[in-house]
Amino acid sequence: MPATVLVLVETINDYLPILEHQGFHLILAPTPAERAEAVTRHSGQIDAVLTRGPLGLYADEIAALPNLKIICVIGAGYEQVDLQAAADRGITVTNGAGVNASSVADHAMSLLLSLVRDIPRCDAAVRRGEWPKIMRPSLAGKRLGILGLGAVGMAIAKRAAAGFDMTVSYHNRQHRSDVPYKFCSTPTELARASDFLIAATPGGLGTKHLINRQVLEALGPNGFFVNIARASVVVTADLITALEQRRIAGAALDVFDAEPKVPDALKALANVILSPHVAGLSPEATQGTVELVGRNLVAYFSGQPVLTPIELPKGVVTQAVQ
Incomplete structure (x- = not known):
């Protein structure tokens, strides 16, 4: 009997035949109402769940799925998946780290270019029939700092150094001896x-609020900030204050605390560019991500090691009463 996969992700429908052709039965539940109904109605049928970091899978949902064996997360982040609940049940969790790195890096550089060169204001002015001579900085020769030098951070660094002659520094959990970039010990x-x-760092407790008032003050009034990671990495109130008071020059954001809601204070600022969490979305990245999910599912249900396992906390050990 084919394994049944509950699909919570809303952006991959065109590529779901990849999983169907591998023999998996899919239950699509991309909205909160459909999700709740599917967990209740099909609880005994679901063997696997396909989700993404912000959508997650919660402890009560895991408890409601008695036959759940594996959770596959699209993309690198898995911050809303209850790893302890999964570990307690012996459920495998995988992610898609690195698959969409090129797409995210492209978007990061696009946001940076648009922000520094003030493309939205130029576009709006021309549409109004104006012809302003807006003087903006160049990227060439500037210093780029990357918070998190994983697959996405590396892709950004290569574009910045090789394409824009920028000097690259980074902060990471650990110093990397395999890169030519300067390591900084703190954000x-x-x-x-x-x-x-x-x-460009993953979300979660380990990176929560790494970007705060102190960091933004250090960036300074001529500095620009781009976030294609997770909103949890930033103290949003500190960022808004820094932007309002021009303690930094501007920010470009693809991620927000309560998506799809965006603070009105950010919308009101002229020195901010906003995009709707689309950095990782491209046909190439989406296809590659679903293909990786398929390989992980096939490996798991064939009794083989999965390709991209997430390290889980220790599960609860229950002992029989003597």
Whole structure:
């Protein structure tokens, strides 16, 4: 009997035949109402769940799915998946780290270029029949700081260094001896050494609020900030204040605390560019991500090791009463 996969992701429908052709039965539940109904109605049928970091899978949902064996997360982040609940049940969790790195890096550089060169204001002015001579900085020769030098951070660094002659520094959980970029021991040190700062780190408790008032002060009034990571990496109130008071020059954001809601204070600012969490979306990235999910599912249900496992916390050990 084919394994049944509950699909919570709303952006991959065109590529779901990849999984169907591998023999998996799919239940689509992209809205909160459909999700709740599917968990209740099909609880005993679901063997696997396909989700993404912000959508997650919660402890009560895991408890409601007695036959759940594997959770596959699209993209690198898995911040809303209850890893402890999965570990307690012995459920495997995988992610798609690195598959969409090119797409996210392209979007990061697009946001940076648009922000620094003020493309939205130029576009709006021309549409109004105006012809302003807006003087903006160049990217060439500037200092780029990257918070998180994983697959996405590396893709950004290569584009910045090779394509724009930028000097690259980074902060990471660990120093990397395999890269030519300068390591900074703290986010504040990184910001102080940067003209532009890009957050490219995963979300979760380990990276929560790494970008705060102190870091933004270190970036300074001529500095620009781009976030294609997770909103949890930033203290949003500190960012808004820094932008309002021009303690930094501007910000470009693809991620927000309560998506799809965006603070009105951010919408009102002229020195901010906003995009609707689409950095990782491209046909190439989506196809590659679904293909990786398929390989993980096939491996798991064939009794083989999955390709991209997430390290889980220790599960609860229950002992029989003597």
